[in-house]
Amino acid sequence: MISVEAVSKQFSGEPVLRRLSFSIPDGQITALLGANGAGKTTCLRIITGLVKADAGSVYVNNLHVSTHPLEARRQLGVVGDREGLYERLTVAEYLSFFASAQGLSGSELTWALNSVRDELELESLWHRRTKGFSQGERMKVSLARALVHRPKHLILDEPTRGLDVLAARLLRKTLLRLRSEGVAILFSSHIMAEVSELSDKVLVMANGVVVANGTPEELLQRTECKNLEDSFVALAYGRKAEREAVV
Numbered sequence: 001m002i003s004v005e006a007v008s009k010q011f012s013g014e015p016v017l018r019r020l021s022f023s024i025p026d027g028q029i030t031a032l033l034g035a036n037g038a039g040k041t042t043c044l045r046i047i048t049g050l051v052k053a054d055a056g057s058v059y060v061n062n063l064h065v066s067t068h069p070l071e072a073r074r075q076l077g078v079v080g081d082r083e084g085l086y087e088r089l090t091v092a093e094y095l096s097f098f099a100s101a102q103g104l105s106g107s108e109l110t111w112a113l114n115s116v117r118d119e120l121e122l123e124s125l126w127h128r129r130t131k132g133f134s135q136g137e138r139m140k141v142s143l144a145r146a147l148v149h150r151p152k153h154l155i156l157d158e159p160t161r162g163l164d165v166l167a168a169r170l171l172r173k174t175l176l177r178l179r180s181e182g183v184a185i186l187f188s189s190h191i192m193a194e195v196s197e198l199s200d201k202v203l204v205m206a207n208g209v210v211v212a213n214g215t216p217e218e219l220l221q222r223t224e225c226k227n228l229e230d231s232f233v234a235l236a237y238g239r240k241a242e243r244e245a246v247v
C-alpha cells in the first residue's frame with residue numbers, strides 16, 4: 001500500500017500540489033488523471049523519492065520515503081517519464097546491473113533475468129546495446145528494469161507512450177497479472193480507453209488536489225456522463241468544458 005498524506009510542492013513560488021492525499025491499495029490498479037501540467041509527474045516523482053515534497057509524507061508499505069529512502073525504493077518498481085538507459089550496455093547487462101543493485105545474485109538473479117526476458121518478450125533485444133533503441137524498445141527495457149526485482153508496488157508515468165499495439169497489449173496483460181499477484185499499481189495516462197480497461201480506481205487531479213477518487217463507474221454516476229472521457233473533462237476542467245466537448 002502507498003499512502004500520500006497532505007503532500008505540498010511548489011516550483012518558483014507556484015503551488016503544484018496542495019496538501020494532496022490519497023492511498024493506493026495492494027492488488028488494485030489506480031489511474032492518475034489530470035490535465036497537462038496538473039502535477040501528475042511531480043506527484044509520482046515525490047512517491048519514488050526523486051523529488052522532495054515541501055510538506056507532507058509518503059509511505060510505501062509503511063516506510064517513510066524521506067526517512068527510509070533505500071528501503072522504500074526497494075519496494076517500488078518505477079517506469080518514469082524520462083528513461084536514461086546506459087547505451088553501452090546490452091539489455092541483459094543493463095538489467096543484470098539493476099537487479100544486482102537491488103540485492104539479487106547467483107541463481108536468483110539468473111531466474112529473475114530469464115523470467116523478465118520471457119514475460120516481456122525481450123529475446124530479440126536481449127544481447128543488443130540499448131544505443132539507438134526506438135521509444136517503444138526503450139519503454140520495454142524500462143518496464144523490465146522496474147519489474148526485475150519483483151516489487152510489490154509499481155509506479156508508471158504514461159507507460160504506453162511510444163508502444164505499438166502489440167507492446168501496449170503486452171503491457172496491459174502484464175499489469176493485470178501483477179494486480180492478480182497483489183501488486184499495488186499506480187499509473188498516469190491521458191488515454192481513456194486504457195484507463196477504462198485497466199483501472200479499479202481513478203484519481204483525478206486539478207488545481208493541486210484530488211478532485212475525484214473512485215471506480216470508473218462511480219465517476220460516471222457522479223458526473224452523469226456516459227463515458228469516462230466526458231466524465232474526466234467535467235471533473236478536471238468543469239461542467240462548461242464537458243458540455244462544449246460533447247457538442
Ligand SMILES: Nc1ncnc2c1ncn2[C@@H]1O[C@H](COP(=O)(O)OP(=O)(O)OP(=O)(O)O)[C@@H](O)[C@H]1O
Pocket residue numbers: 011012016034035036037038039040041042043
Ligand atoms: N523541476 C521543475 N521546475 C519548475 N517547474 C516544474 C518542475 N517540474 C514540474 N514543474 C511544473 O509543475 C507543473 C506540473 O508539472 P508535471 O510534470 O507534474 O505535470 P503533469 O501533470 O505530469 O503534466 P503532463 O500531463 O503534461 O505530463 C507544470 O507547470 C510544470 O511546468
